Amino acid sequence: MKQKTGLGHYIYIVWDYFYSNIVTLVKVASHTFTKADTVEYPEQMPYLAPRFRGRIVLTRDPTGEERCVACNLCASACPTDCISLQKTEDESGRWSAEYFRINFSRCVFCGMCEEACPTYAIQLTQDFELAEYERQNMVYEKQHLLIDGPGKHPDYSFYELSGKAVSGRAKGAGTQEAEPVNLKSLLP
Amino acid sequence: MSPVVNNLLNVVLILVCVVFGAALLTWLERRLLGIWQDRYGPNRVGPFGTLQIVADMIKLLMKQDWVPPFADRLIFIVAPAFAMFVVVAAFAVIPMAPGVGVVDLNIGLLFFLAMTSLGVYAVMFGAYASDNKYAMLGGLRAAAQMVSYEVFMGLSLMGVVMLAGTFNLRELVLAQADGWFIGPQIVGFFIFFMAGIAESHRTPFDLPEAEHELTAGFHTEYSGMKFAMFFIGEYVSVLMSAAMITVLFFGGWLGPAWLPPLGWFLLKTMTLVLLMILIRGSLPRPRYDQLMTFGWKFMLPLALINLLITSALILI
Amino acid sequence: MNATIDNLVTIYIDGSAYQVKAGGHLLEACLGLAQDLPYFCWHPALGSVGSCRQCAVQLYQDAEDQRGRMVMACMTPVAEGMRVSLSAPMASEFRQQCIEVTMANHPHDCPVCEEGGECHLQDMTLQSGHTQRRHKGHKKTYHNQDLGPCVGHEMNRCISCYRCVRFYQDYAGGDDLVVLGSRENVYFGRHQDGCLTSHFSGNLSEVCPTGVFYDKVVSDSYTRKWDLQSAPSICSHCSLGCNLSVGERQGQVKRVTNRYHSQVNGYFICDKGRYGFAHSNSDQRLYQAQVQPLGDTEKVSCDTLHGLDYVAQIMTELGAENVFGLGSPRASVEENFALQSLVGKANFYAGHNAAQGVIQTQVLHQLTQPNIYTPSLKQIEQADAIVIIGEDLLHTAPRMALSVRQASRNLGFAKAAAIGIPKWQDEPVRIHTQNQLSPVISVTSAATDLDDISSQCIHLAPSDMCNFAGALASAVEGQFDGSGLSAELNEQVQHSLALLAGAKRPLVISGASSQSPELIDLAAQLALALGRQSGSEAWLSYALEAANSMGLGLLNKDAKHMDDLALRLQQQTTPSALIVLQTDLFSLSTQAQALCENLRHLVVLDQLPSATSEHADVVIACASVFETEGTYVNNEGRAQRFFSVHDKLGRPDAWRSLTHLATMVTQAGHRSDTITQLASCTKFDDLCDLVSQQGGEFAHWCDVAPSAGFRIAGMKVPRQTHRASGRTSLYADENVSEAKQPEDVDSALGFTMEGTPINKPSALIPQVWSPGWNSNEAINKFQQEINGPLKGGEAGVRLLDTSPSLPLAEVAVIPSITLGAGQILAHTQNHLFASDRVSSLSSALKQRNTAISARLHPDTAAIMGLVDGDEVCVALAQTQWLLPLTVDASVAVDLLLLPNQYQAPISAGHLPAAVSLSAVTQEVN
Structure with missing residues (x-):
């Protein structure tokens, strides 16, 4: 494209710049008379979208057992590395977290942990009021994170589908599981 | 009242008013920006949030008075004080109303220009003493920007000086009794207004502290009251630019008698301050090279042409 | 087409020409060329059986052939001019379908699977492109078995690749892990619940491509692979120096896995190496120095510097000539060297008894003889006739027993090769050879684990072993007339002679556990005789007492040992002190009690309490093998460096304590050369430099591993993986502000995740990982060729290869044992x-x-x-x-x-x- 030169063009550019700036000024100034989009929190609670990502909780499955199986995927997905946990196992073979710690002073509420969680255990809630006077109090342990209900996906139970034998659910008793193979059978 | 007491009262009152006015301006600006951005701004402390400055002051005063171990300690401390000093000193020559004003110098305008030019030292001192690469870049930008904009700032005023035939600011005001200089010197006003914003390095000319690129530019390492002095200094210089424009282009305290002269002066000044805040709330920051291009290739020629035409008209 | 040059052939993979080694198969060639091709049933050490159908590739007739046919890469020998395609739609779709069928029954339990995150099945599924289970039927389930404390069992996950039984039975000689059932109901387990008896059962967790067999010890305190802070280490349990990768999390050693070394341990380690790490986490560990001032009855805990200060005072008080040092074959060369420098060569004794002392000097003498070569474990696998004398290898050098087991198959390989079956054709080789094994003659005092592969097992008392070895040696030379031997033994000698007759690469293995120096000598005579008979170098290998027996022997060539020290202390008139390095005197010799009584001060540097530390008046806690760096010299004279896995938790390195001590003593006025030199060491590299200045075998000490200054692209080699988690949360319960990561001035490894996960020198590979290859199978990306050396070269330096023949030290003759009445x-x-x-x-x-x-x-x-x-x-x-x-x-x-x-x-x-x-x-x- 041929570059335009000459005084006329120069004046045009100057005018264009000034014109656009002045329009901006006028438009901004016109906002003096518009209503504020923000609300006066805390007197008035703002609207929180259903997928709002706030304080993280650990949920329980429909039978009331902890959903978290301490697989560590949330921790590895976490971009700020603010989740740490240690696996432990009870006599029935159920995995759970010995400790589960979230350092909320580092958490950015990105929800990657929730996305990574294969058991729907870790979920982000609507609560964002996490202020503390002591930074140390921002470190949440498992007892602070665990809630009594299932949260989202209320019917999901990981061990129902895992094929692993845990208390009350023997091999083959889960959903879509066949009876355990009988080695002594001679049938074809 | 003896003249000495009168003068002292004048000095102290003006100093206090200027500093507190600038402090109040921080609240005003945040409120206005809030309104223009469809939010509320600080509205919690005191009526309409006016006591926000008290809260801020307490916060800034309570902060640790920290000098980084790698900083040049003496210069680091002197720089913010110097920044405050030059702008307050420049205020001394501004005539606010008959009998209100610190000093009435024959070369008031030149004194004003001299003082604002010194402002660059504060920034450079602060930047140098911080021993921080962001501060260094901010300081370099500030120096180049202020030196560049100084040139046509002075030139833009020469039209007014030629029309009035004096450097004395009171006489300049009185010379506008028949008509404000904004009329004949509309271009001069425009140039001086831009340069004034640039001199107080406010958006869109806030490249020295451009927080998106340079964290906080020359005052990256500053905190507490030392930061506050840079901060308040900026608002004093906003006030000062507005007051100077009022004096030079809008007839100072002159106006119909239904307001006292000081009232007219304040009204005009505050309107200009509002305009400056509106500009901050609206215009984006240019790139650094665009800023320099704008200064040297547009503003300077414009100032010279303005001067040429003014002098030609006077001669005719 | 070029003719084959240097045994290389040219093959075309997806249109590009590559030169690969002739005689191998296509899968091996592709993987060796850093191509990604999925596989399950093939294992580099186990060979191909072609059952999983995963490595399907398209093979073309010639350049014009567009259609091609599908072959299994692992079953297809490479041939000159061969044209294959890995990305051909037919082959890649086939691979995807195979995985889909395999995955139809695989449970949805990765989150609760110990293999998750380092699972070969996960990797291969992703690689093949299968993502969604379309089959809606029920999944097969199986009951699990209790396989003992080390290996866990979750049969649901099985994909029937047969690798476990092929390793367990065919490779390691175990007989209690079998495949049961038929058709689609095959089951890999034991006939009944019970501990797996093989001493190599731990390898199942690495061999199994998924989580059927998992590491139970790791599971107890489980950490995903990506969260482990790892470091390359060397096994401290026996003299073979197997390479380990040790993983740590939160100050606890969590697991030990095999670290590939082509010449030493290859892909497998024994269960002791794998599970014997708990000592480092033990609550019995010594944490602080303890000092018991003269006259007091109780020890007082203090910090290490105070303890060392007290020792320095003792040394100044008594005079340097009255302070003795007792090194340890379990401590690194650097630690022993530091102690030797501190007390002086004349006052340094080795921490073993008289018999081991004589054995030590014998071993060094024999292995440095010009005609004798001591093979590495990999080379042992090439021997075609093996005589084991006086050593129960499975219990003293287990990995060597595994190598011997492989060597016994050489006859079969040779027979198969004769009719053109390559070695990697696992099943055809076995069918063709029908259990014919190379001769292995095992002469031990009781039945051993290797008896099942031995052509001849002789159980003899030690003195008869010597007679047998001597007789066999002269018989091989043709100078044996049968005199002086019982008829039975004579018959055995003749039988052995017949077995060894055609050997081209015979090997003699003996070791220190016989406690018989004579046997060491006779084994060497036999090896020389066999070498002459076969017309090659005599191959001789000794299993030694401890991880660094060889290193200590090289430092202490005059073979002064604990019994010498006891004698010297008896004659000593002035009060004396002894500094003991990681040794329990009481388990070494019956003279320990007497020795302690002749001392005024006994200083012990150790990580765990022992009977000796009970007797000591100063105990200095020191770092375990996982917390410090050092070098072990293994039984073949290979010096190999190990590195600390985690920061010391307040327990200083033993070598650092000794250099501190040297500094303190120097400041107090002692200025012998060695002490001043030692005092000038502030970093591990300084100490290595000092060791290399010893010259002789130690001349190339600095080549054992890169020094602390080594950088890749300006960065240290990271101990953590690039996706290590929990940095801002692990210790947040103690303090929400994260502490700075510890710095490591002593090695080129960093305690961070900063750095590149690839292109590391072989001695600095904390764990293997390559994009898309999260399991240990990623090792194929680190090898120059499959089963070949690592890309960074062979780690470690063989010290004895260039050494001149070492003379026998003059040591006191051990009195022969006389049997009293009854x-x-x-x-x-x-x-x-x-x-x-x-x-x-x-x-x-x-x-x-x-x-x-x-x-x-x-x-x-x-x-x-x-x-x-x-x-x-x-x-x-x-x-x-x-x-x-x-x-x-x-x-x-x-x-x-x-x-x-x-x-x-x-x-x-x-x-x-x-x-x-x-x-x-x-x-x-």
Whole structure:
């Protein structure tokens, strides 16, 4: 494209710049008379979208057992590395977290942990009021994170589908599981 | 009242008013920006949030008075004080109303220009003493920007000086009794207004502290009251630019008698301050090279042409 | 087409020409060329069986052929001009479909699977492109078995690749893990619940491509692979120096896995190496220095510097010439060297007894003889005839037993090769050879694990072993007339001679556990004789007492040992002090008590309390092998460096304590050259420089591993993986502000995730990972070729290859044992999971330790009037040991075998000895 030169063009550019700036000024100034989009929190609670990502909780499955199986995927997905946990196992073979710690002073509420969680255990809630006077109090342990209900996906139970034998659910008793193979059978 | 007491009262009152006015301006600006951005701004402390400055002051005063171990300690401390000093000193020559004003110098305008030019030292001192690469870049930008904009700032005023035939600011005001200089010197006003914003390095000319690129530019390492002095200094210089424009282009305290002269002066000044805040709330920051291009290739020629035409008209 | 040059052929993969080694198969070639091709049933050490159908590729007739046909890469030998395509739609769709069928029954339990995150099945599924299970039917389930404390079992996950049984039975010679059932119901397990008996069972967790067999010890305190902070390490449990990758999290060593070294351990390690790490996490660990000032009865805890200060005062007070040092074959060369420099060469003694001292100098002498070569474990696998004399390899050098087992197949490989079956064709080779094995002659005092592959097993008392070895050596030379041997033994010699007759690459293995220097010498004679017979270099390998026996021997060439020290202290008139490095005197020699009484001060540097540290007046806590850096010299003279896995937790390196001590002593006015030099060491590299200045075998010490200044693209080699998690949360319960990561000035490894995960020198590979390859199978991306050396070269330096022949040190002759009336010769019976202090702290290994008992031949027992199951009392001098008796027909006649147990009243160091044996009469109340 041929570059335009000459005084006329120069004046045009100057005018264009000034014109656009002045329009901006006028438009901004016109906002003096518009209503504020923000609300006066805390007197008035703002609207929180259903997928709002706030304080993280650990949920329980429909039978009331902890959903978290301490697989560590949330921790590895976490971009700020603010989740740490240690696996432990009870006599029935159920995995759970010995400790589960979230350092909320580092958490950015990105929800990657929730996305990574294969058991729907870790979920982000609507609560964002996490202020503390002591930074140390921002470190949440498992007892602070665990809630009594299932949260989202209320019917999901990981061990129902895992094929692993845990208390009350023997091999083959889960959903879509066949009876355990009988080695002594001679049938074809 | 003896003249000495009168003068002292004048000095102290003006100093206090200027500093507190600038402090109040921080609240005003945040409120206005809030309104223009469809939010509320600080509205919690005191009526309409006016006591926000008290809260801020307490916060800034309570902060640790920290000098980084790698900083040049003496210069680091002197720089913010110097920044405050030059702008307050420049205020001394501004005539606010008959009998209100610190000093009435024959070369008031030149004194004003001299003082604002010194402002660059504060920034450079602060930047140098911080021993921080962001501060260094901010300081370099500030120096180049202020030196560049100084040139046509002075030139833009020469039209007014030629029309009035004096450097004395009171006489300049009185010379506008028949008509404000904004009329004949509309271009001069425009140039001086831009340069004034640039001199107080406010958006869109806030490249020295451009927080998106340079964290906080020359005052990256500053905190507490030392930061506050840079901060308040900026608002004093906003006030000062507005007051100077009022004096030079809008007839100072002159106006119909239904307001006292000081009232007219304040009204005009505050309107200009509002305009400056509106500009901050609206215009984006240019790139650094665009800023320099704008200064040297547009503003300077414009100032010279303005001067040429003014002098030609006077001669005719 | 070029003719084959240097045994290379040109093949075309997806249109690009590559030169690969002839004789291999296509899968091996592709992987060696860093191509990604999925596989399950193939394993580099186990060969191909072509059952999983995963490595399907499209093979084309010629350049014009567009259609091609599908072949399994692992079953297809490479040939000149071969054209294949990995990305051909037909092959890649086939691979995807195969995986889909495999995955149809695979459970949805990755989150609760120990293999998750380092699972070969996960990797291969992703690689093949299968993402969604379309099959809606039910999944097969299986009952699991309890396979003991080390290996867990979750049969649901099985994909029937047969790798487990192929490793367990075919490679490691185990017989209790089998495949049961038929058709689609195959089951990999035991006939009934119970501990897997193979000492290599831990490898199943690495061999299994998914999580059927998992590491139970790791599962107890589980950490995903990506969260482990790892470092390259060397196994400290025996003299073979297997390479380990040790993983740590939150100050606890979490697991040990195999680290590939083409010449040493290859892909497998024994269970002791894998599970014997618990000592580092033990609550018995010494944390602080303890000082007991003269006259006090209690030890007072203090920090290490104060403890060292106290030792420095002792050294200044007594004078340097009165301070002695006792090094340890379990401590690194650097630690021993630091102690030697501190006390001076004249005052430095090795921490083993007289017999081991003589064995040490013998071993060095024999292995540096010009005609003798000591093979690496990989080279042992190439031997075609092996004579093992006096060493129960499975319990003293287990990985070597595994190598011997592979070597025994060489006859089969040769036979198969003769009709054109390559070695990697696992099943055809086995079918063709029908269990014909290369000759392995095993001469031991009782039955061993290798008896099943031995062509000839002879169970003899130590003295008869010497006679046999001597006779066989002269028989091979053709100078044996049968005189002086019993007819039975004579027959055995003739049988052996016949077995060894055609050997082209014979190997003799002996070792230190016989406690017989004579046997060491005779083994060398036999090796030389066999070497002459076969017309090649004599191959000779010794299993030594401990991880750094060889290193200590090289530092202490005059073979001064603990019994020498006891003698010297007896003659000493001035008060003296002894600094003991990681040794328990009481398990070494019966003279320990007397030795301690002749000392004014006993200083112990150790990580765990022992009988010696109880007696000591100063105890300096020091770092375990996982917390410090150092070098072990293995039985073939290969110096290999290990590195700290985590920061010391306040326990300083032993070498650093000793250099501190040198500094303190120097400041107090002592200025011998060696002390001043030692005092100038502030970093590990300084110490390595000092060691290399010793010259001789140590001249290339700095080449053992890159120094601390080594950087890749300006960065250290990271110990953590690039996706390590929890940095801002791990210790947030203690303090929400994260502490700075510790710095490591002593090695080129960093305690961070910053750095590149690839292109590392071989000695600095903390764990293997490559994009898309999260399991240990990623090793193929690190090898120059499959089963070949690592891309960074062979780690470690073989010190003895260039060494001139070392003379035999003049050492006191060990008095021969005379049997008194009613006495019997007692010898040590080693047990892999029981023999030392360090592994005795692993609860998993403890459970696998068999019940202890003394063992006796039935004839001997009958003469002594004892029967199986009797409680017997073994008396050696004042010491008595009550234990049950097992009558075992495999034990040599007139020999009592006593178990080598940590903290037993009679330890291996006290044996062989004449003991009296009597039945304990049951007291009837």
